[in-house]
Amino acid sequence: MGPGGRPELPTLQEHLGRIQSYLRGCGVLTFPGETPVRRELARFMEEHSDETARLWADAIGPAFEIDDEELDFLAKDMREAQARWLAHVRNPEDVETYAVLREHARGGFIAEHPPSRFLASQLKIRQILADLLRREMRDTVLLAELLDLLDQALWERVLHITDFFVEARLSERRRLEIQLIQSEKMAAIGQLAAGIAHEIRNPLGIIMNALYDLGELLPNPPAEVEEDLQIARSEMGRAQEIINNLLEFSRDSTTEMQSVDVNRMITQTLKLMNKHFQNSGVRPRTNLSDVHRCRVSENGMRQVLLNLITNAVQAMPHGGELRVATHQASSSRVGLSISDTGVGIPAERLARIFDPFYTTKDPGEGTGLGLSVVHSVITNAGGTLDVSSTAGSGTTFSIELDADGVPPADGKP
């Protein structure tokens, strides 16, 4: 599961089994499997589908203050919902209607209204169907059975819907908690890291000066000394780079947002790294659209590109293709993606890659700070960051940033 991933859900079959056992426990599961009564009720519902939807819309419109135009759509939705529901009434194994309801309870139209409204509209459907049955069914024994089955089907529907609503709320809350834990963890480690980095930066500077002085004091040193000095200097360079990364990761860069031309920055970065690509057998490809400038820290964004591209190259030890693309995601958001055809990231590791100091590289090769810096720069700028990966075939990092000076489309500040 990634930073924005969904917690696991029970399968629809498990769900159905649970609701069926509730129904049985409450003594209302009178018609468990396929029966002639089920087929008869399904036939009746199908035959009266238009009439039911029209009567329902006439009643529900004024009660819920829905205007005529929206009501036409709703009546059509209701006819489709009826068609799915009656397929389940006919054959309880047909669970299409519950798959759709579950999806709608988490993101669809009904997710935007209180569940009571949805339940009220189901009660209305039941009432309309019961009235129609009483009007048309002459056989009183069959009528009684059909009404019983209709009630059972309604209870089943109500239990499913209430369950789906609670499930949707819970999994949304869990998703937010996971996000919160991630950002608290980042903030705590960020503070710690910044403290250490500040403490270490000064002694490092002093050692660097001392090395420089030594070089001056020994104009023609023996070869071994020269070599040691060289090693000391280059390792110092590496240490300083790590410190800079730590500081970048922990800095609250919200105050230094600039207007950045992301396309230009991509072109420059790729040009800078061209030699590196050639040595690693990596073919860079770009697909840059004509996008707005972005609101982000310029320095931070340079780090983001460098880190993501470096990771991509490192993920393709035998060469491959690096794709960098931009697109206008909406009138106020710019999208950027970086993909490689490398080794990929197994699902169980995805949740950890943004953790500071998480690395799978050999000691001395990676500090595990690259993606932490990326995460902190992007979220500080109010952007989003997503990753998708298939082990063995490649990884894509997708970013969205606010466009500079363009108000969001929904008019919110």
Ligand SMILES: Nc1ncnc2c1ncn2[C@@H]1O[C@H](COP(=O)(O)OP(=O)(O)OP(=O)(O)O)[C@@H](O)[C@H]1O
């Ligand atoms: N494009 C990618 N393909 C495959 N694995 C990746 C990719 N990008 C990141 N990873 C995995 O995520 C881990 C963390 O990446 P991150 O950039 O934070 O640290 P690093 O590259 O290991 O070290 P550093 O960036 O500090 O030198 C990597 O060690 C690697 O396992």
Ligand SMILES: [Mg+2]
């Ligand atoms: Mg890295």
